[in-house]
Amino acid sequence: xxxxxxxxxxxxxxxxxxxxxxxxxxxxxxxxxxxxxxxxxxxxxxxxxxxxxxxxxxxxxxxxxxxxxxxxxxxxxxxxxxxxxxxxxxxxxxxxxxxxxxxxxxxxxxxxxxxxxxxxxxxxxxxxxxxxxxxxxxxxxxxxxxxxxxxxxxxxxxxxxxxxxxxxxxxxxxxxxxxxxxxxxxxxxxxxxxxxxxxxxxxxxxxxxxxxxxxxxxxxxxxxxxxxxxxxxxxxxxxxxxxxxxxxxxxxxxxxxxxxxxxxxxxxxxxxxxxxxxxxxxxxxxxxxxxxxxxxxxxxxxxxxxxxxxxxxxxxxxxxxxxxxxxxxxxxxxxxxxxxxxxxxxxxxxxxxxxxxxxxxxxxxxxxxxxxxxxxxxxxxxxxxxxxxxxxxxxxxxxxxxxxxxxxxxxxxxxxxxxxxxxxxxxxxxxxxxxxxxxxxxxxxxxxxxxxxxxxxxxxxxxxxxx
Ligand code: ARG
Numbered sequence: 001x002x003x004x005x006x007x008x009x010x011x012x013x014x015x016x017x018x019x020x021x022x023x024x025x026x027x028x029x030x031x032x033x034x035x036x037x038x039x040x041x042x043x044x045x046x047x048x049x050x051x052x053x054x055x056x057x058x059x060x061x062x063x064x065x066x067x068x069x070x071x072x073x074x075x076x077x078x079x080x081x082x083x084x085x086x087x088x089x090x091x092x093x094x095x096x097x098x099x100x101x102x103x104x105x106x107x108x109x110x111x112x113x114x115x116x117x118x119x120x121x122x123x124x125x126x127x128x129x130x131x132x133x134x135x136x137x138x139x140x141x142x143x144x145x146x147x148x149x150x151x152x153x154x155x156x157x158x159x160x161x162x163x164x165x166x167x168x169x170x171x172x173x174x175x176x177x178x179x180x181x182x183x184x185x186x187x188x189x190x191x192x193x194x195x196x197x198x199x200x201x202x203x204x205x206x207x208x209x210x211x212x213x214x215x216x217x218x219x220x221x222x223x224x225x226x227x228x229x230x231x232x233x234x235x236x237x238x239x240x241x242x243x244x245x246x247x248x249x250x251x252x253x254x255x256x257x258x259x260x261x262x263x264x265x266x267x268x269x270x271x272x273x274x275x276x277x278x279x280x281x282x283x284x285x286x287x288x289x290x291x292x293x294x295x296x297x298x299x300x301x302x303x304x305x306x307x308x309x310x311x312x313x314x315x316x317x318x319x320x321x322x323x324x325x326x327x328x329x330x331x332x333x334x335x336x337x338x339x340x341x342x343x344x345x346x347x348x349x350x351x352x353x354x355x356x357x358x359x360x361x362x363x364x365x366x367x368x369x370x371x372x373x374x375x376x377x378x379x380x381x382x383x384x385x386x387x388x389x390x391x392x393x394x395x396x397x398x399x400x401x402x403x404x405x406x407x408x409x410x411x412x413x414x415x416x417x418x419x420x421x422x423x424x425x426x427x428x429x430x431x432x433x434x435x436x437x438x439x440x441x442x443x444x445x446x447x448x449x450x451x452x453x454x455x456x457x458x459x460x461x462x463x464x465x466x467x
Pocket of ligand 1: 022026081082108109112316318320321
């Protein structure tokens, strides 16, 4: 029989019951639900709203339920409406009338708003640890490749020389910001909605600061309607997750290209690639393709959340139950992707010689050739034009700027001398790109040092309370 049987003359239709129920996906918040209830019951006892003895019995009862769920003795009832109803019903089964006192001065609306915050807060830490590890992995790899020359691209056309280290650290920087974003999301959502009640607070003398403290929130939310109504923190988190996926997806796309015979810059370990059912020669980068694919899915989760919220009048509406599958799906997929990505990167073979060969073609030193003239006194636009003409000549004659005879250079400008060959050598081009944040080995080493230092600081899950 339903909890609200007093008001109704019929049982809920079985189809509606199944349709309405969320236990299939919100059961994963059981630990958070119980933790919230323990804090609530403790506060009810301390404020004299229920007897101390009953509060203590409820806390013990809840701890027993938690232990039994964790040991597998207690299974979730698929007919329960949600995890909140399930735990409360189980408590009442165990304690009788005392169990019925737990829901005093509380609603499922503040309860669910609390549980989801508690749950996401823990998950944010888990995701951040993984992203942190991935960023560290990129730093380790970069350290090995500060001299590994490769072409940098724009429009997927060879553009200017960079190193593999510099390229890897570009992703490490994106992930560093992802970490900071996760941190911000967690900070902003760290207010307790418990005590907002259904929507309008309560007439009991509750202590919202106490429950907030017990549950390690910074403070209670200021407005009871807002506390139960918004899911902006789900949206923000999902947005941060979408960006993590976007970064992984761009990286994946590059790895897919690099694995092709057209590039052959890297080779995936056999354990992180798959074959074809028909073509014996194939080695496919499925992992990276799946990451690229799942990015669309996480973006979809973000749209689900935004669309779910956009037309809802205050306060709680059942539409909000749809928040969970979306945000859980995003969390699960991001964790899965990062967990797979790390060992895939660690075991990936970097084919330096092919990168270098690609860097030697495609005239990626043309800017440096123009800069040579500029450094000898010519205005940049003129130098640009002369170099463009020389490149066109090289293409016509099957030459490179390195193999073009000095006589040909001097036909275009007598500012050219033998030392132009040194100025356009790949090593020189790279070494000279030493502006702050640039790809020269020295600049990259400094970037790496800064990043490593920052990574040591952004590990908030290890920060201990400063008293
Ligand atoms: N299962 C619901 C959810 O996930 C819990 C809150 C239900 N509240 C209500 N008044 N029906 O949102």
